[in-house]
Amino acid sequence: MLRYDPGASPAHRLDPRSKLCFQFGFAAAAFAHTTPRGLAVLTGVTLAALGAARTSPLAAAVDLRVALPFLVAAPLLEGLTLGPPWFSVAEARFPALASYRVLLLLFVSAAYVRTTPVRESRAAIQWLVPGKPGQFLATGVALVFRFLPVLRDDLLRAREAMQARLGTERPLAERMRLVATAGLRRAFARSDTLALALRARCFAWNPTLPPLAFAARDLPVLLFALGLVASVAL
Numbered sequence: 001m002l003r004y005d006p007g008a009s010p011a012h013r014l015d016p017r018s019k020l021c022f023q024f025g026f027a028a029a030a031f032a033h034t035t036p037r038g039l040a041v042l043t044g045v046t047l048a049a050l051g052a053a054r055t056s057p058l059a060a061a062v063d064l065r066v067a068l069p070f071l072v073a074a075p076l077l078e079g080l081t082l083g084p085p086w087f088s089v090a091e092a093r094f095p096a097l098a099s100y101r102v103l104l105l106l107f108v109s110a111a112y113v114r115t116t117p118v119r120e121s122r123a124a125i126q127w128l129v130p131g132k133p134g135q136f137l138a139t140g141v142a143l144v145f146r147f148l149p150v151l152r153d154d155l156l157r158a159r160e161a162m163q164a165r166l167g168t169e170r171p172l173a174e175r176m177r178l179v180a181t182a183g184l185r186r187a188f189a190r191s192d193t194l195a196l197a198l199r200a201r202c203f204a205w206n207p208t209l210p211p212l213a214f215a216a217r218d219l220p221v222l223l224f225a226l227g228l229v230a231s232v233a234l
Helices: 016-032 036-052 057-063 068-079 089-115 118-128 131-164 172-200 218-233
Strands: none
Touching: 016 036, 016 089, 016 118, 016 218, 036 057, 036 089, 057 089, 068 089, 118 131, 131 172
16 A cells, blocks of 8 residues: 655655645646647656656556556446447547546655655645644645555455455455445544544644755756646646
């Protein structure tokens, strides 16, 4: 599952604010240039971002495999027709481009998550969005980054336990119900534990966060992000 992976790649050494600006510029350019030529250029940018994070596209695709069926199904369903020729390429063209656009955005996000500690993400968000809204948003993002992998591991353990008890002999609907019920129980239990832990540690809305500082290596990334935003206007 997507989570921070310590390392010394070029992306690891960047300031998290630079990476957030790059993501914003990339998203804006992706929505403004949802054409074969535009997405071809952005594919190169995505591969460069994954390379800077020392992350292979295959590893990122494995981490994002839950979303892949939906991205594939959208253009297929849009292209289906009730009569001959039964499938319209023209109707499926834009949904296919939109699905590929989302895939590129997910890959860039995967590079960010793998190279940015949660505390630095929180500090960057509170710097970009001042005041209580920024603190609330940063806290929510930090909790999501920390607990999504944990909840996924809980679901995998529930599935493995069911398989060990010959649960694979049960109907598919019952297997899904058992795994989902176990996952929900674990999620509620972890939320109660989290609330107790926050109270025990005197949770503060404005904790001491790691200091952030731009460096010379951040300048090309910021300029490139600005260029992506400028391409939208042009």
